[in-house]
Amino acid sequence: MTDTTVTDTKLPVTSQAAAASAADYFALLKPRVMTLVVFTGFAGLVVAPGHLHPVLALTAILCIAVGAGAAGAINMWYDRDIDAVMTRTRGRPLPQGRIEPDDALAFGVVLSVGAVLLMGLAVNWVAGALLALASAFYVFVYTIWLKRRTPQNIVIGGAAGAFPPMIGWAAVTGDVALSSVLLFLLIFMWTPPHFWALALFRSGDYQRAGVPMLPVVAGAAETKRQMLVYTLLLLPLAVAPWYVGLAGPVYLTGAVVLGSLFVACAIRVLCDRTDRSAKQMFGFSILYLFLLFALLIGERIVTQAFT
Amino acid sequence: MAAKPRDLAAAGDADSAAEVVRRRRLRGRNLAVAGVLLALVVLFYVITLVRMGGG
Numbered sequence: 001m002t003d004t005t006v007t008d009t010k011l012p013v014t015s016q017a018a019a020a021s022a023a024d025y026f027a028l029l030k031p032r033v034m035t036l037v038v039f040t041g042f043a044g045l046v047v048a049p050g051h052l053h054p055v056l057a058l059t060a061i062l063c064i065a066v067g068a069g070a071a072g073a074i075n076m077w078y079d080r081d082i083d084a085v086m087t088r089t090r091g092r093p094l095p096q097g098r099i100e101p102d103d104a105l106a107f108g109v110v111l112s113v114g115a116v117l118l119m120g121l122a123v124n125w126v127a128g129a130l131l132a133l134a135s136a137f138y139v140f141v142y143t144i145w146l147k148r149r150t151p152q153n154i155v156i157g158g159a160a161g162a163f164p165p166m167i168g169w170a171a172v173t174g175d176v177a178l179s180s181v182l183l184f185l186l187i188f189m190w191t192p193p194h195f196w197a198l199a200l201f202r203s204g205d206y207q208r209a210g211v212p213m214l215p216v217v218a219g220a221a222e223t224k225r226q227m228l229v230y231t232l233l234l235l236p237l238a239v240a241p242w243y244v245g246l247a248g249p250v251y252l253t254g255a256v257v258l259g260s261l262f263v264a265c266a267i268r269v270l271c272d273r274t275d276r277s278a279k280q281m282f283g284f285s286i287l288y289l290f291l292l293f294a295l296l297i298g299e300r301i302v303t304q305a306f307t
Numbered sequence: 308m309a310a311k312p313r314d315l316a317a318a319g320d321a322d323s324a325a326e327v328v329r330r331r332r333l334r335g336r337n338l339a340v341a342g343v344l345l346a347l348v349v350l351f352y353v354i355t356l357v358r359m360g361g362g
Contacts, residue, residue, distance in 0.1 A: 055353050
């Protein structure tokens with residue numbers, strides 16, 4: 001294990017902080033990440049047995065979105081030193097000095113606590129507790145503990161991003177079931193190949209920032225091998241919702257086809273010495289998860305409409 | 308050495324332009340906060356109605 005901290009990074013003067021716009025604060029919520037989080041949370045809400053009033057369902061989705069965004073804001077506050085040296089992140093409001101660090105932290109904490117309280121009071125406390133757990137896991141376990149210490153950071157830390165379907169499920173049923181754990185595991189196993197594909201073509205960035213991502217620590221070849229292993233493990237796991245009766249034949253077909261394509265992407269990455277395949281696999285990994293959950297949602301809605 | 312009047316005028320223009328941008332952003336932020344607060348009031352009202360109605 002390595003312990004890395006960037007301490008001597010010169011951050012821009014924060015004289016512009018007073019002029020931070022609403023868009024800067026919105027950027028702190030990592031809206032692009034939030035999209036997938038909201039979508040998978042919505043999937044949990046749709047496929048869970050039972051009924052939730054549409055207003056409460058909307059509230060649950062809002063809480064998941066705000067809770068995830070708030071954790072992202074705290075992550076940006078903590079990582080502002082390494083964000084400043086990475087090409088991908090140096091344009092963020094904190095490294096650019098458009099928002100004061102204290103303001104970003106307060107923004108994240110207030111929204112995080114507010115989202116959990118609203119979820120607990122308006123929907124139920126199991127969903128509220130899961131949202132709190134997901135946020136705490138992302139901030140304390142992933143961001144503060146693992147990210148700068150171990151190449152397994154996104155393997156264990158990936159659990160934080162896997163919670164939304166469980167939270168959506170719990171919003172409807174008030175409990176944690178095997179089916180919701182399966183949806184959690186699906187995202188959990190998807191996260192390493194997704195992030196390592198990014199890390200492969202951004203390894204220089206991570207190396208400069210001192211973040212021990214797998215390609216930096218173990219090299220590209222080992223990363224590619226592990227990516228293939230995870231996509232192979234994901235293949236049967238993605239079929240599991242059909243096996244437990246959570247999804248039907250349309251989902252099953254989609255899961256097999258998409259899973260095979262994901263494995264094919266991993267094999268291409270393994271054979272390719274350039275970054276091209278890794279970039280394509282990163283793009284496909286987002287499409288993969290989106291389509292898989294879209295199939296889950298679509299099939300459930302169609303089934304309910306015709307029964 | 309004293310600054311030339313033209314330099315001072317240019318610096319003054321730059322300051323006022325920055326101030327205009329700052330004020331515009333601040334107004335945008337205030338409007339956004341007002342919008343969020345209003346939306347929360349409506350949301351809490353509707354949630355209360357739903358919860359009291361057994362939803």
